[in-house]
Structure formats: C-alpha cells, structure tokens
Amino acid sequence: RARVHHATYPALAEPQGPRWRPGPAPLRTPAGAAAAVRADAALAARVDFHCRLAWLTDRQLGEAAEAAREAGMAVGLVHDLAVGVHPEGSDVWARQGDFAAGMSVGAPPDAFNSRGQDWGLPPWRPDALAAAGYAPYRGLLRELLRHAGALRLDHVMGLFRLWWVPEGREPTEGTYVRYDAEAMLAVLVLEAHRAGALVVGEDLGTVEPGVREALAARGVFGTSVLWFERDWDGGGAPLPPEAWRADCVATATTHDLPPTAARLSGDHVVLRHRLGLLAGDLARERAADAAETAEWRGILQRLGLLPEGPGDEEAEIRALHRFLARTPARMVGVWLPDLVGDRRPQNLPGTWDEYPNWRLPVAGPDGQPLTLERIAASPRAHALLRTAAEGVGARTAPPGARAV
Incomplete structure (x- = not known):
C-alpha cells in the first residue's frame, strides 16, 4: 500500500x-x-x-x-536514512497523522552554528508511532534494508530526542521532544539483524550523555570526524590515533562539513562569513582556523605521515587519511569530493535558500564539474584511495575493519 x-x-x-x-x-x-x-x-x-x-x-x-x-565489496551498498522528509512530499501526505503539523526538526545553537538550525522537516509524532506499534518506522527500515549491506542514520540522536521548532519561530525558540529510545532501537536492531546489515549512526553535534553508550551496547557504530576528535577533558588537543574508539566509521569530513581541501585552505571560513554564519570577527576566525590546521600539519609530520612536508594540498589530504588508518576504527570512510579536491560543501547547515545545498555536482579544484568517467580516471582519486586501502591493510585493527 x-x-x-x-x-x-x-x-x-x-x-x-x-x-x-x-x-x-x-x-x-x-x-x-x-x-x-x-x-x-x-x-x-x-x-x-x-x-x-x-x-x-x-x-x-x-x-x-x-x-x-x-x-x-565486503559491506556492499550503504544506504542513508535522513532525519526527516519533505513537508509536502508523499510520506506526509500518506501518513498525515504520524507527523507533527506546524513543527519542524532542527538543532539548538551550538559551537558550529550559534543561531541554531531549522531543517524544515516535520518530525514523527512519538505518540502516533507508539499507538501504531512503530509500524511506520519498521516498514521504512525494512524497505531501506532490502538491498543494503549497511545503513547510516542521519542525526541518530533523533531516536532519543529531537529539537522541534514551531512554524514561524526561530530555531532558538525550539524545544526537545523525547521519543521512546528503547522501542526505536529495538525496531532498528531487529530489522538490521534480519537484513544482515551493519548500522552506522551519525552521532555528531549536541549528544546527550548516555546516547553513545546505548548505541554501542546494541552494536550501532558511531561516526568519528578527524577535526572533532579531541581530548576535551584534558586541554582539547587532538586525540592520538590509538585513543580513538573502535566501533565507528572514521572520516576526515562529512556532507555537512567542508571538504578537506576547503578546511586546509581556510576557504570554508570565508564562505560562512559571506553567508552571515560566523559568530565572531572574520579575522579572528581565520586566525583560529589557521592555527588549527597548522597544529594538524605538525602532528602529521611528527607521526611521519607527511614525508612530502607541508604545503602540498594533495599530500596533506593523503596524510590525514593515513592518520585515520592508524586509528582502531572498524571502518574508514573517504568523502567523494576529497578524491578530486572539490572545495564546496554539499550541504551547509543553517542555510535555506542562501546556498545551493544538495545541488552541486562534484567538481575539481577549479570548480568545473566532473563526469563519473573523469572521477574514476583521476590520478588524484586513485592516489588517495590507494593510500587509504594500504593504511587499513597494514594496520593492526579490530576484526572486521574495512575501508569504505
């Protein structure tokens, strides 16, 4: 039906x-x-x-x-479950009583976006899900897992709580609404077990205590991004690779973050300034960003991962992936735009029509779109993939570690 x-x-x-x-x-x-x-x-x-x-x-x-x-391919296709659906799409039309009318999913203000975020997506009603025995959620998972070797859950914290923003109000005026996480997780792991699929949760941003532990206890992998893995309780220095968690996908970036080339060059700070997303002064933000990338270049050199020395963008991106391969992460991910040096983020959180989110074809460093054939034949892409594969293959890692 x-x-x-x-x-x-x-x-x-x-x-x-x-x-x-x-x-x-x-x-x-x-x-x-x-x-x-x-x-x-x-x-x-x-x-x-x-x-x-x-x-x-x-x-x-x-x-x-x-x-x-x-x-x-050991894992096969990895499918994605978005945090929500279009408010005028077929999902909401077909199941109008299951979604909260006049509400939108978003995020509270945080270090990445001081204004908070409104994603324009209607949330599930927790009471309606419970009354239906979670059948709408179960059916969604079952269909997604039909041909999947793994499933990635966007904003996996939404299984526990979601930031609801009333229509016409600012994201800062939203509030958290809780879901029955025990029930949501039970349905998730049951359907994944039936499909024989791995589950990866995007546990980035504001994560309440206990969430990562609850996910790990059920075999749900997390997502660890290089720029965020720091010793926040001991001064904030980047975590050494051996201190990373094992049950995760380790990546240099994600679709919601700048491509690595933009991060290394500082282009992402200029873009956010142009769109009015910076909380502070541009000069101070650029200085802080430059200090962070300089810190990482120093770490890569000390670990012997950057034999070419600083200043070579392609070499630095390969070095960062060598670092990821030294972690105990069960999977290491490579972001497609990083293969060819694209500098534009695919999605810029906090923007609506200010930026062409999800409408940018993968391009080279010059911004010119690339065909699939050109990506597949790119020497830069082959070099990065070879680096990631060799790094994962050479390390001592937990059983089942993979490059994806």
Missing part, C-alpha cells in the same frame, strides 16, 4: 503541482485520492506509470547491490 501511495502522489502532483494542502479537498487524503483514481482512467494510468518507475528503481538498486558484492 505504501508504494501505491507513493505512486499516487506524483500522479496527482503532475496537474496540480507538488503542494497538496491547498489542492482540491478530495485529493488531500489517500482515501479521497483512491476514489478519484478509480473514477479516472487517465489518472489510474499515471499511477501505474509511477508504480513501474518505483519497481524499476528497486530492480536497479538490487542489481547494483549484487554487482557490489561480486566486485568484492
């Missing part, structure tokens, strides 16, 4: 537009739309068309997963 709802929604949106709330009253609910489809042969044909598109997508995804396994 969920697939039929998903196919019905775009069929309705073709003539009336993607916003269903101001549309004709009979089409604002799945029941009303089903009656309209039964009475309109042309509309029914469009629903069939979109059902076929969904079937083709699922089939192609299965073929991609099979090709990954045949190519020797």
Whole structure:
C-alpha cells in the first residue's frame, strides 16, 4: 500500500503541482485520492506509470547491490536514512497523522552554528508511532534494508530526542521532544539483524550523555570526524590515533562539513562569513582556523605521515587519511569530493535558500564539474584511495575493519 501511495502522489502532483494542502479537498487524503483514481482512467494510468518507475528503481538498486558484492565489496551498498522528509512530499501526505503539523526538526545553537538550525522537516509524532506499534518506522527500515549491506542514520540522536521548532519561530525558540529510545532501537536492531546489515549512526553535534553508550551496547557504530576528535577533558588537543574508539566509521569530513581541501585552505571560513554564519570577527576566525590546521600539519609530520612536508594540498589530504588508518576504527570512510579536491560543501547547515545545498555536482579544484568517467580516471582519486586501502591493510585493527 505504501508504494501505491507513493505512486499516487506524483500522479496527482503532475496537474496540480507538488503542494497538496491547498489542492482540491478530495485529493488531500489517500482515501479521497483512491476514489478519484478509480473514477479516472487517465489518472489510474499515471499511477501505474509511477508504480513501474518505483519497481524499476528497486530492480536497479538490487542489481547494483549484487554487482557490489561480486566486485568484492565486503559491506556492499550503504544506504542513508535522513532525519526527516519533505513537508509536502508523499510520506506526509500518506501518513498525515504520524507527523507533527506546524513543527519542524532542527538543532539548538551550538559551537558550529550559534543561531541554531531549522531543517524544515516535520518530525514523527512519538505518540502516533507508539499507538501504531512503530509500524511506520519498521516498514521504512525494512524497505531501506532490502538491498543494503549497511545503513547510516542521519542525526541518530533523533531516536532519543529531537529539537522541534514551531512554524514561524526561530530555531532558538525550539524545544526537545523525547521519543521512546528503547522501542526505536529495538525496531532498528531487529530489522538490521534480519537484513544482515551493519548500522552506522551519525552521532555528531549536541549528544546527550548516555546516547553513545546505548548505541554501542546494541552494536550501532558511531561516526568519528578527524577535526572533532579531541581530548576535551584534558586541554582539547587532538586525540592520538590509538585513543580513538573502535566501533565507528572514521572520516576526515562529512556532507555537512567542508571538504578537506576547503578546511586546509581556510576557504570554508570565508564562505560562512559571506553567508552571515560566523559568530565572531572574520579575522579572528581565520586566525583560529589557521592555527588549527597548522597544529594538524605538525602532528602529521611528527607521526611521519607527511614525508612530502607541508604545503602540498594533495599530500596533506593523503596524510590525514593515513592518520585515520592508524586509528582502531572498524571502518574508514573517504568523502567523494576529497578524491578530486572539490572545495564546496554539499550541504551547509543553517542555510535555506542562501546556498545551493544538495545541488552541486562534484567538481575539481577549479570548480568545473566532473563526469563519473573523469572521477574514476583521476590520478588524484586513485592516489588517495590507494593510500587509504594500504593504511587499513597494514594496520593492526579490530576484526572486521574495512575501508569504505
């Protein structure tokens, strides 16, 4: 039924537009739309068309997963579960009672964004999930895991609590709403076990005490990003590689952070200043950023990971991945833009229409978009992947360690 709802929604949106709330009253609910489809042969044909598109997508995804396994990928495809869905999308239209109307998911002010964040995504209603026996969440996980070797959960802290922002209010005026984490985690690990898949949680940002421990106790890996792994209780110096946790994916960056080339050059500070996202003075922010990158260059040289010396951007990025490979992390991730020196973040938290989030094709250092063929043939990409693979292969790591 969920697939039929998903196919019905775009069929309705073709003539009336993607916003269903101001549309004709009979089409604002799945029941009303089903009656309209039964009475309109042309509309029914469009629903069939979109059902076929969904079937083709699922089939192609299965073929991609099979090709990954045949190519020797130990994990296979890693799927992603976003923290929410579009407020005018088919999910909310089909399950209107399961989402909190007039609310949006976001984040409170933190060191990364002093204004807080509003992501424009309606949250699950915890009471509705409980009343349904968590069937909507269970069904979502089951479909995502059909062809997955691993599943990454965006903002995994949302299994415990989410920052709700009332419509029309600032993110600073939001509040935390709690979920039944025991139930949410039980459904998650059960479905992952049935699928034989790993689970990785993005546990970055504001994480309340006990969350990481609860996830680790259930076999859910965390996410450790190089720039954030510091001894916060002992002066704030970067953690040595052997002090990192093992049950995680270790990366140099993520989709919500600057590519490594931008981090090393300081371009990310200039971009955030241009968009009004800096809390402090530009000169002070640039000086602090330069001091941090200089600290890391010194660490890489002391560990013998940067034999080329500072000043070579490609060499420095490879050195940072050598550092990641020295940690006990069970998986080491390489960010696609880092392979080719792209400087633009794919997503800039705290922006809405100020920045082209999720609309940027992967590009080289000159900003020119690259085709898949050019990425695959890039000497820079091959050198970085070879560095990561050799580093993971040479280390003494926990059983099952992988490069992904």
